[in-house]
Amino acid sequence: MNNYRLTIQYDGSRYKGWQRLGGGESTIQEKLEHVLSELIGDEVELIGCSRTDAGVHAIAQVANIKIEKEIDANQIKDYVNRYLPQDICVTEVAEVSEDFHARYNAKDKTYLYKIWNKEYCNPFMRKYSMYVQERLDLIEMRKAAAYFIGMHDFTAFSNAKSKKKSMEREIYEINFEEKDGMLNIRLCGNGFLYNMARWIVGTLIDVGLGRRKASMIPAMLLEKDRAKTGNLAEACGLYLEKINY
Amino acid sequence: MNNYRLTIQYDGSRYKGWQRLGGGESTIQEKLEHVLSELIGDEVELIGCSRTDAGVHAIAQVANIKIEKEIDANQIKDYVNRYLPQDICVTEVAEVSEDFHARYNAKDKTYLYKIWNKEYCNPFMRKYSMYVQERLDLIEMRKAAAYFIGMHDFTAFSNAKSKKKSMEREIYEINFEEKDGMLNIRLCGNGFLYNMARWIVGTLIDVGLGRRKASMIPAMLLEKDRAKTGNLAEACGLYLEKINY
The missing domain is CATH 3.30.70.580 (Pseudouridine synthase I, catalytic domain, N-terminal subdomain)
Structure with a gap:
């Protein structure tokens, strides 16, 4: 073959x-x-x-x-x-080679989430980013992001239906880059559960808007209750950016 | 007022x-x-x-x-x-001030034209650039662009209907910037006739594809015959970028 x-x-x-x-x-x-x-x-x-x-x-x-x-x-x-x-x-x-498998052989994946954070919208990026009008507090968001790094059970940050499979994933890095109103958040990990990148970013946005505190993240992870996490960030801001093998 | x-x-x-x-x-x-x-x-x-x-x-x-x-x-x-x-x-x-007039007071305008020039299309820029699959010859395009600089009668590069008004315009600069497959052409001038930026870029593309020679531009300008110019570049690649007052 x-x-x-x-x-x-x-x-x-x-x-x-x-x-x-x-x-x-x-x-x-x-x-x-x-x-x-x-x-x-x-x-x-x-x-x-x-x-x-x-x-x-x-x-x-x-x-x-x-x-x-x-x-x-x-x-x-x-x-x-x-x-x-x-x-x-x-x-x-x-x-x-014949044994290459796109899913099983992936070492890590990077998702990019784009947030347009200005007092007015961006006509060209309206379908390619999430628009957040209120100023985001990047310092608090970075603090919150740090709690996600490492191996965790991400049940509270996923809509995954099957409860039989492991809900543990490892996040290697979350970084922030802001330029001219566009905030790029990159999440790199060994894998992502269904909706997981969007739940994490949605929770980071809540922290950035002062609706939740960064220090609440560890409890969210431990309690595994999706009702306590932030909102699901919009699909249009998310990009599968890179896969390493 | x-x-x-x-x-x-x-x-x-x-x-x-x-x-x-x-x-x-x-x-x-x-x-x-x-x-x-x-x-x-x-x-x-x-x-x-x-x-x-x-x-x-x-x-x-x-x-x-x-x-x-x-x-x-x-x-x-x-x-x-x-x-x-x-x-x-x-x-x-x-x-x-009360005497500011957006049209009459403009000193110069810059139009940006975006061309995606790769062997495959760009899903994110398909509505925001013109896609040219064949490799463009930038050296020839630059040579052609140089002939447009200065004051010229742009009748051959416009669909303007009224023939009573002056068809003379001055182009100050045309510059090229290429990065990762996206070619940005910036045209700065004191004014642009109807469709003029798109006719100029369309003609530059023809030159870049070897369909016309750069040295033909002076004759096109002099003969004022639109049938002899290149094609009208697509609207979706054109942006009014900057107006100086």
Whole structure:
């Protein structure tokens, strides 16, 4: 079998997320699989690294596909980019060893969350960031962020349905970068539960607005009660930025 | 009379340009005048500096409005931003002397044209730049651009209907900046005829693709025949960036 790794960029606005849903729902995985199956002449299954939610974007999602046929990597790239809608594109295709698995082999992932924090909105970024009009207190947000670093049970920061799987994840870093009104928050960790990045950022925003105290985070983590965390930050501000293997 | 200068940012995608058209057509001027008239309690006329075309964006359009009432500049700004749609925002309101005129007093204007020049599209910039897949020859484009500098009759680079008015304009500078696949072309001049920035950029793109030679520009300017110039560059790549007074 030939194994190809695809790096994919998308504007998630129009889609019900990454994962195939069937029933005519439009997802990124389905769009890609459809175009790839036309190239290959057979049904294909794409293994994506992260199941981004509806409306979430990706700067560099990674997926792999195993096929019998040997096709030149650049030919795959050119073909899919020609037939994909303009809000999805494949920035790289590489032939990889047969045991490469886009999900299992990922070492860490970085999510980027963009917040437009000015007294007036940003017409160009309105679909690509969350708009927070009141001034955010970055010092308090940084204090709150520090409590998330390390290995924790993130039950309180996820909508994950299955309670059988481990809810522990390790966050390596959360950093803040502010420029001309745009606040970029980057979260790097070994994995993220369903909605986890958005729950963490939503809670950081609450702290930044003075609605919650940074010092409340450890108790939120321990009590595992989602009702006590902040709000879910909007999907349109979130980007899957980078995956390391 | 009190005179206020407004600095306005907009995503032009949804609009038929800046200028009021009447008949239910959606234009930026109408949206602003509608909200301002509700604040002031009377009909108002906004004098815009540049009549940007349908689909063209603005980073800093300037307009002024004369009203009898004296209202705090910040109050105007807050009010209009509260009621404007999110693709238009007023970034600044200042009280100015009674003789300030947004159009007549402008010394120079800078238009920014964004071209995404990679072998694959950019999902996030697809509505905010023109996509040119073939590699552009920047050296030739720069040579071509140099011929536009100075005072010229731009009849061949405009769709302007009135032939009575002067078609002479002076271009002070055209500069190129390329970063990670995004080419920014900035055109600074004392004024631009209808569609002129887009005709110039369209012709530069033709030169960059080898369809026309840079050395043909002087003849195009002299012959004043629009049929001999390049194509009209797409509206979605153009931004009114800056106006100096």
